[in-house]
Amino acid sequence: MRQAIVVITGPTASGKSDAAIAAAAKIEGSIINADSVSVYQDFNIGASKPTQSELSSVPHYLVSACEPTQEFNAGVFCRMADRAIAEICSEGRRPIVAGGTGLYISSLLCGLVDPGDVSQEARSMVRGKTQELEGNASGDEISVSSGLHQWLSELDPQAAAALHPHDRVRTVRALHVYLSSGKSLAAFQSQHSGEARYDALVIALLPEREQLYEAIENRVDVMLEQGLIEEVMQLLKRYPREAKAFGSIGYSHVTAYLDQQCSLEQMRSDLKRDTRRFAKRQLTWWRNQPAKLGW
Numbered sequence: 001m002r003q004a005i006v007v008i009t010g011p012t013a014s015g016k017s018d019a020a021i022a023a024a025a026k027i028e029g030s031i032i033n034a035d036s037v038s039v040y041q042d043f044n045i046g047a048s049k050p051t052q053s054e055l056s057s058v059p060h061y062l063v064s065a066c067e068p069t070q071e072f073n074a075g076v077f078c079r080m081a082d083r084a085i086a087e088i089c090s091e092g093r094r095p096i097v098a099g100g101t102g103l104y105i106s107s108l109l110c111g112l113v114d115p116g117d118v119s120q121e122a123r124s125m126v127r128g129k130t131q132e133l134e135g136n137a138s139g140d141e142i143s144v145s146s147g148l149h150q151w152l153s154e155l156d157p158q159a160a161a162a163l164h165p166h167d168r169v170r171t172v173r174a175l176h177v178y179l180s181s182g183k184s185l186a187a188f189q190s191q192h193s194g195e196a197r198y199d200a201l202v203i204a205l206l207p208e209r210e211q212l213y214e215a216i217e218n219r220v221d222v223m224l225e226q227g228l229i230e231e232v233m234q235l236l237k238r239y240p241r242e243a244k245a246f247g248s249i250g251y252s253h254v255t256a257y258l259d260q261q262c263s264l265e266q267m268r269s270d271l272k273r274d275t276r277r278f279a280k281r282q283l284t285w286w287r288n289q290p291a292k293l294g295w
Helices: 017-026 052-057 074-090 100-112 120-134 141-155 157-161 168-181 185-191 209-226 228-238 252-259 262-288
Strands: 004-007 029-032 094-098 197-205
Touching: 004 017, 004 100, 017 029, 017 052, 017 094, 029 074, 029 252, 052 120, 074 100, 074 141, 094 228, 100 262, 120 141, 120 168, 141 168, 157 168, 157 185, 157 252, 168 185, 228 252, 252 262
Parallel strands: 004 094, 004 197, 029 094
Antiparallel strands: none
16 A cells, blocks of 8 residues: 655745645644755755744655755656655654655655666767867856756757756756757656555645746745845855855756846846746646546
């Protein structure tokens, strides 16, 4: 018999954290974070992590669970989430998985997608393209990531549409898959029919777009007021720029501002725009998932 769990998901700024905390209080639940940035230590404001009082009010797992320099992906998430679920159940509590990283949640519920081995030719091609971009006059981390994403858009527009241009790690993975197999990573994901690993009640919060965009605008303003720029300045002193979390929305934008690539107002405007675009992709992704995830 599969273990019963609750999943609360949806796009950024849709109210997942508040809903999960309220649900946990009602059903004696413990929360497992499924956000790809909140897993990293010290990346707090830009990840909209729960406050200390919220963390104290309900047991949380996988929040600040690893160093920013550590590799964290869907496979690592599944292993850690499986252990957390087992521990929570042993305590007689209900596991509540909460977050908006769709790949993590779908992998936890249905198993990981296996697109096969990456060919040496594919690795060589991606390495060569990366070196070419790094050799350009503006070959900083963001421009290299954007250049790789543009290449992916030309080869595999379906996979590129689901990724942020600054998400270098997932962009490289999608390039490896396409160049090795000639097939889109999105095609492998859509064909994946792994058996359900848990008996999951999946709740997706899908606000009307205008309401969601207003919440995003407010969230960006609040993050900047809370000191997002100062947080990034301190993080850059402690961790290498190659750390994966610096490529995420918010952190990549502030890094560009600190590198004097844009003004403060341009950074604020770009951050709101890119967060809206990301939320739109999340909305589309989750609305296409019900039959696959069985809610």
